[in-house]
Amino acid sequence: MPGSTFGKHFRVTTWGESHGPALGCVIDGCPAGLSLSEDDIQPYLARRKPGTSAATTQRKEDDLVEILSGVFEGVTTGAPISLMIRNTSQRSGDYGNLVDTYRPGHADYTFDQKYGTRDYRGGGRSSGRETAARVAAGAVAIKILSQLGISVYAGTTAIGPVSLSAEQLASLTEADFVNGRANAVGMPDAAMAEQAMKYIDDCRMQRDSVGGVVECRIDGAPAGLGETVFDKLDALLGQALFSIGAVKAVEIGDGCAVATRKGSENNDKIRIQNGKAAFESNHAGGILGGMSNGDQIVARAYFKPTPSIYQPQETIKKDGTETVLEIAGRHDPVVVPRAVVVVESMCALTILDLLLANMGAKMEHLKKLYR
C-alpha cells in the first residue's frame, strides 16, 4: 500500500518530483465553509523558499501555488482541494553525473533496490522539494486551526553545536518564534542566530554541511486529541516528523532526558488555576496516554547534515563498481532553517486530523450535531 497520503480525515496526498513539470497535493476532507485563496498559502511557501539567505541554496524558486479545485467563490466546498506548484527553476543538466552513481546519505541506492528504476534528477521523489506540497496543505490546516483558537509555530533551536539551552527554551514565547522567522536560520533568539550563521559559514568554507534541531509548539489545543493505542497524538507526531527526509530523532516534551529521571521528578503535578486544571510543569509535552492534556504540546525533530557536500566521497555505481563521487549543483549546507515551516505543517496536519477524528468520540457530540 502506497505511502503518499497523510491523515485519515484531512487527507493530504502529495505528488511530484523535483525536476518534473510540477508538484502538488490533493486535500480530501477539508471542511466546507472555509474562506480560502492562494494568498492564504503563498506566505508559507515563501518561508520554505531557498535563496533567501546564505544559509540556503542560491536556486531561485518562485513556488507559486494554484488552487485547481475545491474552492468556489472564495470558500471551500467540501470537494477535494487540488494545489499545484509548477517547477520553474530546475536545471537537469546539473545532475548528469548522478545517473549511474549512488550519492552517500541519499536515497539513490534504496530507490533502485526497491523499484528497479530511479528518477536521478535532483533526488526525484525524495527531494526536499516534495515538502513544498506539504507546506501548501499545512497552510490550509493552520488556517482552520487558527479559527478554532489553536496556534502552531516552530523554530530552529540548534544548528550543529550551537544550541539553545533549556533555560533559553523555557523563556521563549510565540512572539519570539515569529520574530525568529526574520533571521537566516529561523532561530527564536537573535544572538544565537548570529552564532549559528557563523557556524554554517565556517562549514560551507570547508565544503561541508551541518545538522540541527527544530522545535514545534502548539497552543490552544483542547484536551483529548489523540486516539488510544496506535494513533496516539505522540505516535502520529512521530510519524509526521520522521516522514521529513533528514529527521533521525523525535522527542515529545522532555524527550530523551526522561530516561534518566525518577518518577518523582518527571510527573507533572496537576493543580487548579482560575477554576481549571493546570499542570505545574510540562515534562510530558502536553500529552498523557497519547492524548493532549490541554497544556502546550511540544515536539522536536533532529535533522542530519545535508548529505550533499562538495568533497570527494567514496561510493559505488549502479553496475556494482566502486567510485569516488564529486557532487556539483546547488545544495543547502543545512536544511534546518527551511524545514521549520515543514515541521509546523506536519504538526498542524496531525493536530487537525485528530481534531476531526475526535468529533465522534462521544454520544454527546453526535447528539449536539444531529438532534
Added chain:
Amino acid sequence: MPGSTFGKHFRVTTWGESHGPALGCVIDGCPAGLSLSEDDIQPYLARRKPGTSAATTQRKEDDLVEILSGVFEGVTTGAPISLMIRNTSQRSGDYGNLVDTYRPGHADYTFDQKYGTRDYRGGGRSSGRETAARVAAGAVAIKILSQLGISVYAGTTAIGPVSLSAEQLASLTEADFVNGRANAVGMPDAAMAEQAMKYIDDCRMQRDSVGGVVECRIDGAPAGLGETVFDKLDALLGQALFSIGAVKAVEIGDGCAVATRKGSENNDKIRIQNGKAAFESNHAGGILGGMSNGDQIVARAYFKPTPSIYQPQETIKKDGTETVLEIAGRHDPVVVPRAVVVVESMCALTILDLLLANMGAKMEHLKKLYR
C-alpha cells in the same frame, strides 16, 4: 477514526482493558500456510510477564493465549486470527481510591476529557497490559520474518543513568541480546545489568521509579522496505514505538547525535564487499530516504519512569478540587525490562507490514506471481 489498529496489510487490532474479563487482538492479513500454534506465542508473553524479578511487579499473570480462529490443522488459513488472553489476576479493589482522582503522569485526566467517562481500574485501556495483545501478534510476525531470514531483537541499553556506551553498543551481537533476556533488566551486558538492578533497588527503597532505553535491531531485511514520503520505514517505526505508553523519544541509527555532526562525518560510505553493496559505517541505522538499505536497522525508544510511585503527589479530583494522592496496588518501579519484547513486537509488525506493502512495488513482482 479509531486507533486500535496497526498496519495496513498485516493488520493488528487490539482490544481489552486491564481489569475486564479478557484482552486480545485480531490479526487480519496473515498469509496462509504458516504453521502456528499457541506454543509459538507463549514464550513471548512469558518474557513480558511481571513477577519474574525484583525489577517488576509481584502480580502473577499467567497470560495464557488462546487461538480462537484463523488456524486449521496447525496452519494459518488466511482468515483473521483471533487471539485471546483471559485476565486472571486483577484485584479491582486495589484501585478504589482512583475513582475520582487523576494520577499525575497517567491518562486519567485525558480520558475523562476525551470521552466524558473512564474505566478507572488499573488504567483501563491505557494500561501496560494492553501490550500483551501486541506481543501475541508480534510473535506471529516474528515467526513469519524468521522464515524469510529476518531477525528482530531488542534489549535494555540504559536504566536511568546506567547506560551502555557507544563502544559497548557497537560490540554487541544478536547472541548478547538473546543472553541478556536472562537477566532481570534485559540488558545485553551482564555486568552493566547488575549495576542497573542495583540502581532500581535504590530507587524502589526511595519509593521512586526509573526510566530507561530499549534498542532494537533488525538483521536480514532486504533493501527497499518502506514507502516513500509518509510511510517511510523510519516514520512507521516512529509511530510504532511512540505508540508504546511511556515512550517520549525515538531515535533511528545515531539519532539525536546527527544534529551536531557535519555531513562529511555522517554520510555512510558505500563500498563493494563480496560482490555486494556494503556500507562502511551505519550512522543511518539502515534507512536511507525512508527505505531499508540492506544494512542492520537500528531504532531506540526512550521510556519515562513509571508514573505510579509510592509517594504523596499533588493532583486534582474529577470535581475540580485539589488533593494529595497516595497510590496503593502493585506497580513496576521500571517498565523498561518488560518493554523489551514489546519493542521487538512493534518493530516486527512494522517490518512485516512494509514487506507486504513492498510486494506490489514493481511490475517484475507482479509478473513473477501472476504469469
Added chain:
Amino acid sequence: MPGSTFGKHFRVTTWGESHGPALGCVIDGCPAGLSLSEDDIQPYLARRKPGTSAATTQRKEDDLVEILSGVFEGVTTGAPISLMIRNTSQRSGDYGNLVDTYRPGHADYTFDQKYGTRDYRGGGRSSGRETAARVAAGAVAIKILSQLGISVYAGTTAIGPVSLSAEQLASLTEADFVNGRANAVGMPDAAMAEQAMKYIDDCRMQRDSVGGVVECRIDGAPAGLGETVFDKLDALLGQALFSIGAVKAVEIGDGCAVATRKGSENNDKIRIQNGKAAFESNHAGGILGGMSNGDQIVARAYFKPTPSIYQPQETIKKDGTETVLEIAGRHDPVVVPRAVVVVESMCALTILDLLLANMGAKMEHLKKLYR
C-alpha cells in the same frame, strides 16, 4: 490488504469460522457514553438463529454474546468493544466427505485457489455463521441510530416467485415489517408469507433450495449522509449488501426499473410540505448524488438459492478428478428469512459510519464542538 473490517469510523472487524471454538468481532470507534449490555444485542442474534421454523435448519445454536471489553459500568468507554459468541452446536463429523471435494456454488474451490489451504468444516470463514458477528455489531449501531431518531428495518419481499407487488410494497409501514418478523419467512404480509412458506416446503420435498429478496428501509436519516464520488451512500450500501454471502444483485430505490424509464417519469419532484423540502415520489430511494436527501432510504438485496442441496451434483475433487457429490448435514433450504437481520445490520453499519464521517463536513460543525 485484508478484508475483514467494515467502516472507517465505526470499524467492525469480524473473525471466526463456523466450526472453530468461537466467533466474534471488535468494534473500534464506538462513541463513549452509550448505555450497552448483552441484552441490547441478544434479541438480534435470536432473529438470526436457525431452528425456529421449517424454513431454517434444525441446528440449535444458542449464540450467546459476551461483551469482553469497551463497556464499563454499563456504558461504552470509547475503547474497542470485543464481542464473542462461542460455537456450541457444530458437528464436525457431518462435513467429512467435503475434505477433498468442492461443493458447487460454494467457496471451496476459490478458497483453495487463493490460499492453497482451506478450512473445510461447514464453509469455514465463508459460512453464514460469520454473519452472527455482523448482527452483534449491527445491534450496537442500531441502538446508536435509534437515539438519533433513525430507524432501520428490513423484511423478506420475495421467496422464489412469491413476490410482493409494487403496490403491496408501497403500502407497507414500519409496523408491518416489525410484525413480519413473527412469521417463518420474515415477510411483512401474512398472507403472502403463507404462500412463501408453502413454496419453500414444496422445494424442500424436491430436495431443492430457494432464493429471494430482502428490502431494507431507513427512516429519519438526515440529508447529506454519504461522501462524494467513491464513498457515496449507495456505493457503500452496495458494498455492504454484496458482502453478504449469497447476494447477487442490489437495488437502490426503484433499481433496475429505472433503466427503462424516461427522465420525466423518473425524476422525483421537490415540493414544500409543512415548511420543509419533501419529494413527491421516491424513485431515487432517498439518495441523490450519493447523499441522503432526507426521504426514506430504500435498498434491496437479491439472494441466490442455498447451494447446498440434497441431490447428486457433478463436481471435481482437489486432485483434479471429476466426481458426484451428495451433501449430508443440515442446511437451510433458503437463507433469506435469516438474512433479514443481517441486511438490517449491514445497512445500519453503513449509515452510522457515514453519519460519523459527516461530522467533519463543514466548519460550522467544528465550531459547534470546539468553540
Added chain:
Amino acid sequence: MPGSTFGKHFRVTTWGESHGPALGCVIDGCPAGLSLSEDDIQPYLARRKPGTSAATTQRKEDDLVEILSGVFEGVTTGAPISLMIRNTSQRSGDYGNLVDTYRPGHADYTFDQKYGTRDYRGGGRSSGRETAARVAAGAVAIKILSQLGISVYAGTTAIGPVSLSAEQLASLTEADFVNGRANAVGMPDAAMAEQAMKYIDDCRMQRDSVGGVVECRIDGAPAGLGETVFDKLDALLGQALFSIGAVKAVEIGDGCAVATRKGSENNDKIRIQNGKAAFESNHAGGILGGMSNGDQIVARAYFKPTPSIYQPQETIKKDGTETVLEIAGRHDPVVVPRAVVVVESMCALTILDLLLANMGAKMEHLKKLYR
C-alpha cells in the same frame, strides 16, 4: 473521512469540478517499471468524450491528459502519478438560473444540505465530468492488467426498452464488444444499436431522456481475487459501479434472476476440461464466496435516465419556496454510451487493486519474492 479515493493498493484520488480550471487524479501505488505515456490514456478519454454522436451532448471537450509526475524516461517509477485534464469548454453563463434552484434528480439539494454551500456550475463535483479522471486512471490499470493476460471490456446492453436478450448476450464475444464501440450507443450488436439510436431520437424529440444498462466482462483473471467477508470481489465491484453517478442497480452474473431460481438450476457444475477446472455454466458471474473462480467475471450496471430534461419541472428554491424550473444548456439525452468506458475503468481499478491485495495471501508468495 473523505470519499475521493478508490482502492487500497492502487489508490486513485480524483479531484476537480466540471467548471473549475482543471480536473484530474493522483494514482498512488502504481508498480514501477510500466512503460507509460499520454498516448496510453488518450484513447480512453476519447471514448468518454461528448459530441461524437447525436446520442451525446454537442459540447466539444478536448480532454487532453497531462502526466505531471511518476513517469521518468517513459517508465513508471513507483512515485505517485498525477494526471491533469484542463477544462476548456465550460460556459458558466449557461447555468446562471441554477444558482438558487434545485434541479430534480440532481445532487443540488443534497450538496447544500451536507456542506451548507454548493458549486452550482454544471453539477460541480457531482458532474459526470469527474469520471474523466477515473477513465484516465482506468487506462493505466487496464494496461497493467493486459500485461498479465487480463482483459476488461464493457458495452451497452440496453437503452430504455431496447434490450439485448439473454441469448444475444450469451453469443457475444470480446470482438463484438470492441466493434460496438464504433456505433453511437456502444452496443455490441449493430442492428440493436440502430433501434436504440432511434429510441433515443424519439425521446429527444419529446424533450425527454433515457436510461439503460452496461455490462462489463473480465477475461483471464486468476482464481482467488477478492478478500473474504467485506472486501469480496463482488462487494467492491458493487461499490465501484454504484459510485458512478446515475447507477441505481448492480448485478453480478445472473443477478436479480437468481432470486426466483432453485439451487439445482443455479449451481454451476464443476468439470475438468483440458486438465483444468471448468464450470459448465456461469450463473455466478465468475465469483464464488467473493473470490474470482477463474471463469469470466460479469457485472452489470443499471443507469437512470439523465435528470436534466427540457421540460418544465416542479421543484423548490434554496429559500424554501416552490418554483418551476426550465433547464437550458447542453445535456446528454442518455449517459449510457459514454458511461461504457467508465464502467470498464471502475472494474479494472477493482480487479487490479484486488490483484495487488492478493500478493500477500500466502507464505508461498512471500517466499517467491523474498528468498
